[in-house]
Amino acid sequence: MKKFLALILALCLCLSLVACTSARNSGNSGGNNDTQGTDQPTTGGDSQTGGETKTVGIAMPTQSLERWNRDGAYLDEQFKAAGYNTIVTYSDNKNDQQVNDIQNMLSQGVDLLIIAAIDGNGLNTVMNDAGAAGVPVIAYDRLIMNDNSSYYVSFDNYTVGKLQGEFVRDALDLDNAAGPFNMEFTAGDPADNNAGYFFNGAFDVLKPYIDSGKVVVPSGQTAFDAVATDQWQTDVALDRAQNVLASYYSDGTKLDAWLCSNDSTSLGVTQAITQDYAGGNAVVITGQDGDVANLRNIKDGKQSMTVYKAVANEAVVTLDLAKAILSGSTVDDSLISASGWGFECAYDTDSYETTPGHKCPSFLLVPDVVTKDNMEEKLVTPGYYVVGSDGYLEATNG
Numbered sequence: 073m074k075k076f077l078a079l080i081l082a083l084c085l086c087l088s089l090v091a092c093t094s095a096r097n098s099g100n101s102g103g104n105n106d107t108q109g110t111d112q113p114t115t116g117g118d119s120q121t122g123g124e125t126k127t128v129g130i131a132m133p134t135q136s137l138e139r140w141n142r143d144g145a146y147l148d149e150q151f152k153a154a155g156y157n158t159i160v161t162y163s164d165n166k167n168d169q170q171v172n173d174i175q176n177m178l179s180q181g182v183d184l185l186i187i188a189a190i191d192g193n194g195l196n197t198v199m200n201d202a203g204a205a206g207v208p209v210i211a212y213d214r215l216i217m218n219d220n221s222s223y224y225v226s227f228d229n230y231t232v233g234k235l236q237g238e239f240v241r242d243a244l245d246l247d248n249a250a251g252p253f254n255m256e257f258t259a260g261d262p263a264d265n266n267a268g269y270f271f272n273g274a275f276d277v278l279k280p281y282i283d284s285g286k287v288v289v290p291s292g293q294t295a296f297d298a299v300a301t302d303q304w305q306t307d308v309a310l311d312r313a314q315n316v317l318a319s320y321y322s323d324g325t326k327l328d329a330w331l332c333s334n335d336s337t338s339l340g341v342t343q344a345i346t347q348d349y350a351g352g353n354a355v356v357i358t359g360q361d362g363d364v365a366n367l368r369n370i371k372d373g374k375q376s377m378t379v380y381k382a383v384a385n386e387a388v389v390t391l392d393l394a395k396a397i398l399s400g401s402t403v404d405d406s407l408i409s410a411s412g413w414g415f416e417c418a419y420d421t422d423s424y425e426t427t428p429g430h431k432c433p434s435f436l437l438v439p440d441v442v443t444k445d446n447m448e449e450k451l452v453t454p455g456y457y458v459v460g461s462d463g464y465l466e467a468t469n470g
């Protein structure tokens with residue numbers, strides 16, 4: 073039932089959020105910090121104490137990476153529909169700005185914070201401030217380090233990388249083909265705690281083939297730090313890919329695969345390969361998120377797959393967790409059984425350590441592989457995307 077409601081919401085968002093997004097963009101041409109005003113609630117329940125409407129602060133990293141626009145929009149809509157006031161900020165991928173934005177939300181008296189951290193190690197002060205003010209925090213998608221009070225809602229990040237690594241393994245048929253195959257890696261932002269999980273998940277699958285010599289990495293760059301991408305920026309990934317191609321492939325060396333941790337980096341790598349790789353073969357390229365430009369590339373055969381994470385469901389879990397926290401209910405795996413969610417989610421108290429000895433109670437959703445062949449079934453049928461008039465997919469929520 074909740075999934076159904078989430079999907080109805082997603083469809084309604086199609087219209088309302090187009091207006092919302094353009095209002096944001098016109099109000100702030102840089103697309104930087106965006107703080108929406110609080111809105112009147114539509115219902116009561118958990119959202120009120122003594123007749124007063126509770127306010128939830130939603131701090132997203134940036135509007136320049138596509139997915140956070142979807143997350144911000146879903147969270148905003150779902151909390152409003154449940155009767156809460158909301159304040160939504162985007163902090164232009166700048167940690168100092170996110171700290172300020174969160175401090176402002178605290179001074180406006182928010183009852184709960186939902187934070188997708190720009191720098192998982194950069195929020196110590198505000199986390200202390202939130203603790204002192206008795207404001208609970210949900211670390212959204214990205215873990216907040218040095219903190220022992222928050223809850224975590226995300227996808228199984230290691231599995232995201234594992235799915236990418238397995239895709240490359242199967243696409244190249246590494247268990248049967250003779251090889252050797254040449255491949256390269258591009259990982260995410262070192263400030264984002266998720267990035268290491270994605271990389272390790274993929275690398276653990278591919279390492280045995282590298283060790284045996286069936287897979288060769290001509291650049292020799294296999295350490296996370298060597299292949300990381302500052303702030304997940306497309307341009308940064310593009311520059312490094314161009315350098316690698318010029319240095320190690322311009323002599324005609326064949327490139328078989330490029331493992332990219334997400335779609336924004338994949339976009340840069342794909343551009344570099346399209347422009348600068350002389351070989352005629354299709355290169356296996358991975359991604360994550362289902363960004364619209366990448367779905368176009370997948371349809372056109374330029375990118376092989378993306379790991380899709382249904383952020384509408386991530387928002388549903390966040391809402392139900394917030395309700396439980398704000399109503400003083402015990403938070404444990406009973407939330408999952410009581411919720412009636414129509415999707416898988418695990419309660420994990422072991423995987424994510426924020427301070428030595430403190431494991432953050434986590435709700436982890438399950439990621440899924442999207443390819444050219446199953447794109448419509450996985451993305452259009454559930455209502456996350458629609459097929460546009462040009463045949464390419466378009467997101468339904470901004």
Ligand code: BGC
Nearest residue numbers: 137213214264266304334361
């Ligand atoms: C998210 C990914 C996203 C990346 C860049 C990560 O924390 O989990 O879905 O691609 O940030 O925005």
